Amino acid sequence: MLYDAADIDVAVIGAGHAGCEAGLACARLNKKTIIFTMSVDTIAMMPCNPNIGGTSKGHLVREIDALGGEMGKNIDKAYIQSKMLNQAKGPAVHSLRAQADKIKYTNEMTQVIQNTPNLLVKQQEVTQILVENNKVVGIKTNTGAVYNAKAVIIAAGTYIKSRVLIGECIEHIGPNGLKSANTISLEELGIEIRRFKTGTPARVDGRTVNIDEMEPQYGDENITPFSFSNTKEDISRKQIKCYLTYTNELTHQIIRDNLDRSPMYSGVIEGIGPRYCPSIEDKVVRFADKERHQVFIEPEGEQTQEMYVQGMSSSLPEEVQIKMLRSIKGLSNVELVRTGYAIEYDCINPIQLTHSLELKNISGLFSAGQINGSSGYEEAAAQGLIAGINAALKIDNKEPLIIDRSEGYIGVLIDDLVTKGTKEPYRMLTSRAEYRLLLRQDNADMRLTKKGYDIGLVSESAYNAFVQKKKSIETEIKRLQKVYLGTSETVQNILLQKNSTPLKSGISLFELLKRPELEYNDFNEVNDKRPELTPEIIEQIQIELKYEGYIKRQLIQVEQFKKLEKKLIPTDLDYNDVYSLRLEAKQKLEQLRPISIGQASRISGVSPADVSMLLIYLEQLKRGKNNVRNRG
C-alpha cells in the first residue's frame, strides 16, 4: 500500500559522503530536506581506506570547506594522524592527508546531520524516482511512502545492482555486507547506465600484526587543519602510527598460482576497474619485474583492533588472501576480520549531466558521487556539495553555482566528468588540473570563500575572518615593496648565513624575498615595522613573491580560457545548421550540448576547425537569424 508521506523540497538518496554534503547544503539553504539511507548506522561510512585527503583529494576537501561544506570540519574532529605530503615540492602540490577514526567519523557526521534544522534522515530504501513530463516530482520508498519533492539528488554510491566477489563466492550485496539496491531503475527514466568495478583489501586484527617487524610511519608534528575555521591548537592531539611492510617473491608466487581463481582474471567480472587502484593481482601481473610492493598497515580507529592493509586490494578467494597476507613480513600470524573483495555496480554515464550536476533530460533530478562514475570519498563529497547547492538554487529560481577549471579542483572534476565522461572510476589527480599552480590547497579560501558566502553557506564570522586575512596579505605585500634594504652588515650577514649572494646595492624586501633560499622571517631583524602576521598569511605572501613569474603566466592562460568559457552556445542549437561540421563532431556536440565554446573545444572528437565553424555560426546567429542560410 502506498501512502502520502510528506511534501518536501529535496529528497537525497544515500547518506554517504555525497549524500551528507548534499543534504546539509540543502537544509542549510533553508530547504526542507530528507536523506534516505539503507542504514542509519552507516552515515558517512568509509567502506574502503581509512583516510581523507592525499594528493589532489586534500585540495578537494579544502575547497569543500571554503564553500561551506562539512567534510573538512568532520575529519578535523575524527583524525588520528595528519600529514602534509609533498612538502619537498612546490606549494601547489603540498597535499594534506589524515588518517581517520572511521567510527568517530561516522558518529560525528551523524550528530551534525541529526542536529541540522530542516534536515531529517530516514532508514528507507528509495525504490522509484517519480518523474512527470521530464520533471522530477518525488520518490517512492520500500515501505510504501510517497514523498513529493521539488528536487531529488541521487547519491547512491555503489549500491545499485551491486555484486560482491571474493574468489568463487559471489553475492548480490552492497559494500561492507550491506543491502544492495535492486528495485530502483534508472534505465526506466531513460538514463544510460555503465557497469564499473572497484575493490578493497582485507581488514586484519591488530593483535595479530607484529608491528616490531615493520617500519613505523608518523604524522607531522606541526599539523595543518583541513578546515579554514580551525587552528592547529583547536584540534591538536596525540597521533597514532601507521606501519610499512612489503610483499615478497613468495607472496607473488601464491598470487600467480591462484590467478585462475580471481574473478578479474577468470572473466567473471565485466565491470571496468580503475587503473590507478589496481588489485594486488593486477600489480603482480602487470609489473612482473617488481620484486616487492609496498604494504601500509593503517589502524581503522581507536575503538577497534581492525587495521587496513593498503596495497593489497584483492578479489582472490579467502584462503588465498590469508595465505598471501601471511607470507608478508610482520603478518605471518595474521587473522582476517573482513575479507578483501571486488565490487561491481551500476553507475550513470556522466555526460548526461550539466555542470550543475542536474540530468539534462530530467528537470530537478541531480546526481552526485560514485554513481556518476567517480571514485573516492572526497570526489563524492565535492559533487554532493555542488549538487546540493544547485538543487537549492534551482528551487529558488537562481543561477546555478558552477566552479570552472581555473577556480578549483571541484571545477576540473565536474567538467571532466560531464564533458569527457569516463571509462573507469574517475580519480582526481593534480596532473588533471591545467592551472595547478593557482589551485593550491593553501589558497582554497581565497578562491572560493566569497562564493560560499554569497550562496549562504559560509557564516558571517567565517567570512569576516577571511576578508581580514585577505586584506592583511595585500597590505603586507604593498608594504614590502617599500621596505628598502641597504648593503648594511646586518643584511649581508643574514644573506651569508642563508648561502645567498650578498647585495651590491639597495633593494626592496619584496624583490629580495623572491630568492628561493630566503624566507620572510629571516629578515625580522631589519624588518622591524612588520605587523603581527599568522604563519598562514606569511605563507601566502611568500608564495606570491617567489612564484610570481609562473603565477602570472598561468593567469594569462586563465584569461584566455575564460574568454572561451564566456562565449555561450544556445542549448537548443540545431547542429545540422552549422555548416561543415565533421560528422563525428556533430554527433558529439548533439549528444553533449556544451554550454560554451570553451566546453565544446574540450570534447574529444571536436577539432579546432569545428570550433571555428561554430564560432562563425554563432556570429551569424548574433547578426540576425533570418540571414542564416542552412547549408548543412
Place this chain on the structure above:
Amino acid sequence: MKYDDTIVAISTPVGTGGIGIIRVSGSEAINIVNKSCDKNLLKVESHTINYGHILDDERAVIDEVLIMLMKAPKTFTRENIVEINCHGGVIVLNKVLMQIIKNGARLAENGEFTKRAFLNGRIDLSQVEAVMDIIEAKTELSLTQAINQLDGKLSHKIKMYQQELLEIIAKIEVSIDYPEYDEDLSVRFEADVKRLCSNLKVLLQTADTGQIIRDGVKAVIIGEPNVGKSSLLNILLEQNKAIVTDVAGTTRDSIEVYFNIEGVPFILFDTAGIRDTVDTVEKIGVMRSKQLVEQADLVIMVMDSQKKVSNNEKDILQSIKDKKVIYVQNKIDLGQSNILSDDDIQISTVTGDGIEKLKQVMKDTVMNKGISIEGSISNIRQKQALVNAIQSLDKAYAAIKISMPEDLIVIDLHESYGHLGMIIGETLKEEIINELFEKFCLGK
C-alpha cells in the same frame, strides 16, 4: 586554442612580381614588428607607410622594406595590423616571417584574417561563405596526410624526442601524485632535459642550413623547345592556385611556381616561355635546365608524342639517368603516341587529358618512391613549433638550475611537449595520464 593572439602570414597575391607582403594582425602586432625592425614604429601615426629594415637577432639586415601600419579599429580585422612589403624572393620572405614569429606572433591558419574580420564584425554575411570554405578545405586535409608529408626519419625523430619528454614528465607527475611511490624518480632529470634540449637544437640547426627546411619538392620541367613545357606549366598553374614568384637577384627569367597536389607541396622550376628568342634558345635552354636538374628532386621530362626521340633528347635522357624522372608524352590530341615505355604519361595540354594522371603520379612518386621531402618540416609552422619547444625546454632547464620545485619545472615541460605535438599532430593531457598508469605501479 587561442582566438585573439597576434597572427602573421605571407599574403602575397598570386602571380605578381618581386614584392611580397607579410601581414601581422592582433593587439601585439605593432610591438612585435617593432622588435624586428630599425624604425621606431611605436611613434608613427596610424595608416602610414614607413621605410625601414627588418633585422635578425644579431641586428643584421634581412630585407629592406616598407611598413604599413594601421591601428585598430579601422582595419580589415578591426585589430592592429602591420603589413611589411618585402623585396626579396621567397627565401627572404620566409626569413622575415620567421623573425616576426620569433618575436611573438603565431603563424595564421588558412583564412584566419578573414575569419577574424568576420568575427569582429568587419565583413558582412555575404562574405562568410568564403571564410567557411577556406576552413573546410583545411579540415579535409586530414591529419594522416599532414603526417605523411613529414619525412619518415624526421617525424620518427620528433616522436622519439616527444616520447623522451613524456617519460620525464610522467616521472615528475608520478612523484607528485604518488608521493609514497617507492622509487626516487626525480633523480636525474636535469641531465635528461639538457640532452633533449641540445638534440632539438641540432635538429633546428639542420633546418636553418636549408638541409631540412625547404618549401616543397623541387621539380623541374625539361624538354626540347616546342614540346609544350610552358603549356604544361600553365595548365598546372590554372588548376592549382599556384603562387608565381620571380626570384630577385637571379636572372629574372627563371620562374618558381609553388603549388600543392593534395597536400604535397611542390616548387616547379621553369625556364621556358620567358624569352622564346629563336637563335640561342636551344643551347641556353639545355644549359639552364642542366643546372636546375642538378638541384632538383624530381624531373618532368616532356616530349612530343608525335616525334621520334631526337639526339638532343637522348643527351638529356643520359644526363638525368640518376634522377627521379617522370616521362610525359604531350600532344596526344594530334594522334597516336610514339610510346617510349608503358610508364610514360600521355597528356594533352590542349584538351587537358592526362593532367590529373600526371598530378597523381607526381604525388605518388613523392609519397611512395622515396623522394625525401624532409622539406615539410620545412614548413614555417613546424619550424616555429620546434623553436617554441626549445624555448620551453630552455626555461625548464633554467628553473632546474635555480632549484625550482618539480611542479613548476613541469609547467615548461608540458609546454614543450605541446609544441612538439603540433609538428606531428598529437596533443598531451590523456597521454600523460595514460603514461602514468602504463609505466608505474600505482595505487592503494
